[in-house]
Amino acid sequence: MCLGIPGEVVELVADQPDLARVSVGGVRRAVNIALLEGEEVAPGDWILIHVGFALSRIDEAEARAAMEFLEGIGQAYEDEMDALRESGIG
Structure with missing residues (x-):
């Protein structure tokens, strides 16, 4: 299962x-923000990430709700976080 994760x-x-450093659950990685063309992205903004690409900007409340949901689904979320931690993208 592939998930969109807020960061x-x-x-x-x-x-x-086209790159931003993003914190996802305490893990920092470079994420491609090119798909957000036309949107201003700045430190402190929240984005939805899938396979290293930012798909959309989201607000903090939406990010918090998404993280609560993802943490609640258990193993699929843990697998995604493990893959993020192990990725070589810095």
């Missing part, structure tokens, strides 16, 4: 305008 933007990668 908080912690910084924009200055020399790579």
Whole structure:
């Protein structure tokens, strides 16, 4: 199962305008934000991430609700988080 996971933007990668560093459950990874073309993305924003790409901006309440749901489904969420932790994307 592939999940869209909310993450908080912690910084924009200055020399790579399509990348942002995002914190997901305490794990920080670079995420491609090119699909959000036309939307301003800044540190503190929340985005929905799937396979390393930001799909949409979401608000903090929506991010919190999504995380509660994902944590509630158990193993599929844990598998997704393990894959994120093990990814080489920094």
